[in-house]
Amino acid sequence: MIAFTANCLYTPLECVEQPLLLVEDRVIVECGSRTSRPIPHDARVVDFGDGILAPGFVDIHIHGGAGQDVMQADSSGLAAVEQLLFKHGVTSYFPTTVTAPLDQTWSALDRLANAIESASRDDDSRTDRAQPLGIHLEGPFLSHVRRGVHPPEDLLLPTLPTFDRFWQAARGHIRFMTIAPELEGAREVIADAARRGVCVSLGHSDADLNSTRAAVAAGARHATHTFNAMRPLDHRAPGIIGEVLTDSRLSADIVVDGIHLDPAIVELFLKAKGPDAAVLITDAMSATGMPDGRYRLGTIEVEVKDGRCLADGKLAGSVLTLDRAVRNVMQFAHWDLQQALRLATLNPARVAGLANRGKLEAGAEADFVVLSPRGEVRNTIIRGELTEAASRHRG
Ligand SMILES: [Zn+2]
Secondary structure, X not given: OEEEEOOXXXXXXXXEXXXXXXXXXXXXXXXXXXXXXXXXXXXXXXXXXXXXXXXXXXXEEEOEEOOEEOOOOOHHXXXXXXXXXXXXXXXXXXXXXXXXXXXXXXXXXXHHHHHHHHHHHOHHHOOOOOEEOOEEEEOOOOOOOOOOOOOHHHOOOOOHHHHHHXXXXXXXXXXXXXXXXOOOOHHHHHHHHHHOOOEEEEOOEOOOHHHHHHHHHHOXXXXXXXOOOEOOOOOOOOHHHHHHHHOOOOEEXXXXXXXXXXXXXXXXXXXXXXXXXXXXXXXXXXXXXXXXXXEEEOOEEEEEEOOEEEEOOEEOOEOOOHHHHHHHHHHHHOOOHHHHHHOOOHXXXXXXXXXXXXXXXXXXXXXXXXXXOOOOEEEEEEOOEOOHHHHHOOO
């Protein structure tokens, strides 16, 4: 048994001073305060000093990093992405596709399904990298008008057989699908995907209020990078954004890199969705963690300069990391660290339907981060395993 302690711990709903986190066999067996319970004699004690313990981050929308794109990466490429995520406090992630020719998408889904299955098999050797838990299918069921950089020639109208073909290629590992609800056939596919346990997320859409509401009735329950690649909010024609901001049944995510949204819009969004339904994503692409230059996002060539990823003058993902997004929320919206953390831990875990992640409590996976009081990642711990890298940075 290992007893982890630090200055405080965010579950994240509660703040525990002088925490005591007991871990055995990769699982949290107890989460409380050492003021109310002595440290067990047989436990190995790891003290993180003035650090803050919080759940590991969960990124539900990420295309790559460390020079690797998840549409093309082989297993060593994905390992590089996962090690980069680990350094930024991410312990679970959902590799995200971009619209591409069908055969390329099918082979990417097959490769990602392999990665997900092998990651869940060899737990013990994977303590320095984030774990892929499912796939986010972004495209091809997107609006031509709001496609962003998704290649127009590969966009498709949603049909049950097309979706089923993706589902088969991914061997059932699709956990998120971004879809434009106004497309012909969308409602049927939304209902079918929701039945299979997919979190259907509305995005890359030019929908009006009514077709957005119909999609929610069909089973959609989330929104993808709200404001970006969406029909803009109009006070007489509120459209998709009007529905996303006001329907409390919908959770929604945003990219808080200071580029995708003005800080005032971040504040507006957070006021509308609140600490329960707002989610942070990175939408990070292969250039993340790399110098400026030319990179790929699926089949799209992207020029990265000063943190801005552009293809044909349009934003093509980001080089954001989730720890940075949390700190940006603190800066832009004046939220405290505990509240901001929820948007990268508990909320995305809930949206993804993960019962044992995104929170620190007995029975949950021992995936957590050690943060400085300002929210910088000092250590990431996966399944309670203190890696050599984590030990080096300790204290
Ligand atoms: Zn994306």
